[in-house]
Amino acid sequence: MDLADPFLNPRLSDLPDRFGFLHVDLNSFFASVEQELHPEYRDRPIAVVPTFADTTVAIAASYEAKALGIKTGTRVVDMKRLCPDIILVEGDHSNYAAFSHRIHDAVERVCPVAHVPSIDEVVCQLIGREQEPPRARQIALGIKQAIRDDVGQTLRCSIGMAPNRYLAKIASDMQKPDGLIGLLPSQLPRALVHLELRDLPGVGARTEQMLHGKGITTMAQLLDLNREEMHKLWNSVWGDRLYHWLRGHNTGDDGAPLPREMQKSLGHSHVLGPEHRNLQGSWAIAHKLLHKAAMRLRMEKMCTASLTLTIRYQLTREQAEQKNKVRHHQSGIKHDGWGMEARFPTCQDTLTLLEILQKLWQQQPTGPEYQRPFFIGVTLGRLINEDEQQPTLFADPDNRNQLSRTLDKLNQKYGHTTLHFAGMLPARESAPTRIAFTQIPVQYGKDYI
Structure with missing residues (x-):
């Protein structure tokens, strides 16, 4: 040793007393974007929600709302009690993704972006004289000004400066909003x-x-x-x-x-609206989630060898009392859950994956407590790059890969639900791209997915 x-x-x-990293954390990002897009919301308490229902929760709150005790995770019914005049806005992920990319460009104009941990965070690595505290502070202030000038006046950020990324992240949370903290x-x-x-x-x-x-x-x-x-x-x-x-x-x-080539899975999940909390509606949602995941799979030039279906079922009070262990969703819903994984030879076409999803769907438990699904998750795993896929002795049945690629071309041009299989028709306008804190959606043609 x-x-x-x-x-x-x-x-x-x-x-040496130098800073190696800057961590830029956008303050109340989703709510600030809404206030930038809608001037009438500025200086007023607003909360961004996934859907308009009293059982759902805030995924973001403006600082005016936070001052009243409303924060991420507060239920809508409680928000209305704390602030009867609260403005509820249904989140639009495409807007947040577009603003996120604009922010990256603004930061890049001042200092190269090294990492993007999430949709509302950016990390810059400092080199040479940039690491000297006075110069690092100038860069941080320049980033703040660039975001205001290039993106919008309502977009504020807190920046942490530190010798490593971990401490820079901690420092960015130490003063909000619009903070600037350095840890030497x-x-x-x-x-x-x-x-x-x-x-x-x-x-x-x-x-x-x-x-x-x-x-x-x-x-x-x-x-x-x-x-x-x-x-x-x-x-x-x-x-x-x-x-x-x-x-x-x-x-x-x-x-x-993890490097991009190390990605292990991709997928989508959705809390169902009341109108889809039945077997027919939840199947349509599952179908749409698979449609989106399969399109992403092909756009990323990857293949999958496993599909996992996850379902959570809402319980009545009587059913919950009969269970030894009951889970609680953040919305307050008491529920039981089920999930199953299927493994198969690598593929990437939607039709094959849909057939696998149908087989999994038929395996879900039956009984009174499994009649009200309220959450669906579809995950594609065991991913490999498509050029690593082993060739088969048999031709592509029904030209499925070509069919999927043709659907992709049209959906990229006109919107990702323009052409789809009939099973997702009842949910065509449901399960939109939701807020992802740890992943920025990629724009495939017209839409973000």
Whole structure:
């Protein structure tokens, strides 16, 4: 063991006071986009919702709404109680994706974009003299101004500056809205003592519960651990990494996304509107979700060898009381769930995948508690690049691949539901592209999917 290695013995490291990364986090992004598109919404409490129903929840809230206690996850019925004049806006993912791309262009005009963690986040890596704190601050202010000038006056962002990506993400959350916070190595780790454990990216409710169970309830207690103790606490290399990240080291593996060629799955899910919470309506939604996923699969030039269908069923009060374990959706709906995966030779055409989906659909449980589906998910897995697909001894049955490619060309030109199989007709206008916090939808022809 080389004790002179700063990653093995951080006390011997002498990190310069420089910033390696800027993390740009758009504030109340979806609500701000709506206020930019609709000037009459500005300076008023608004909430973006997936659909107009009292049982659904806010997926975004303006700062005027947040001041009244309305936030992401607040149910519509509670929002109306807190603010009878709340403006509800049904989210339009195509608008948010378009604004996201415009923001990337604005940031790129000031500093090259290195990573895009989600639809409302951008990461820039600083090099050379850009890492000097005064220069990094100028770049951050330039990014803010570029977004205002190029995208809109309602679009505000908080920017975190730090020696690594993990800390830059933390810093971007420390001052909202319109914040600018820098964490220098000389300030670490004491600058983090005031945070809650849940403020750390990757620490959710379950992880926090695990930490509490091991006697770690405050950030100060976590930061007091040495590297060996951190490894033991997490029982994985994650503990070692987190130990270094919180002290300003750039280990080269601080949260970078998987390369595109490593993508393992793609799919779509949807909470059904009341009119589709029956077997016929839910099948139409499942059909449409598959239609979208199969089109994406071909546009990404990939093939799939597995299809997973997930269904959640709404329970009555009496049915819930008879269950030993009942799940609760964020909307408050008590439900039971079912799912099944099918594996098959690699393919990418919609008709073959639809036949597989039909077989899975016929396997779902029966009984009174499985009559009111309210959530459908369709996931294509075991993905490979289409040029890696093994050739078969038999010709393409019914020219299915050619049929799918022809459908794609027309749907890209006129809209992705222009041509489709008849089974999705009842849901043709339902299950639109929804808000994706961790993935920016790609524009395929006319539409974002």
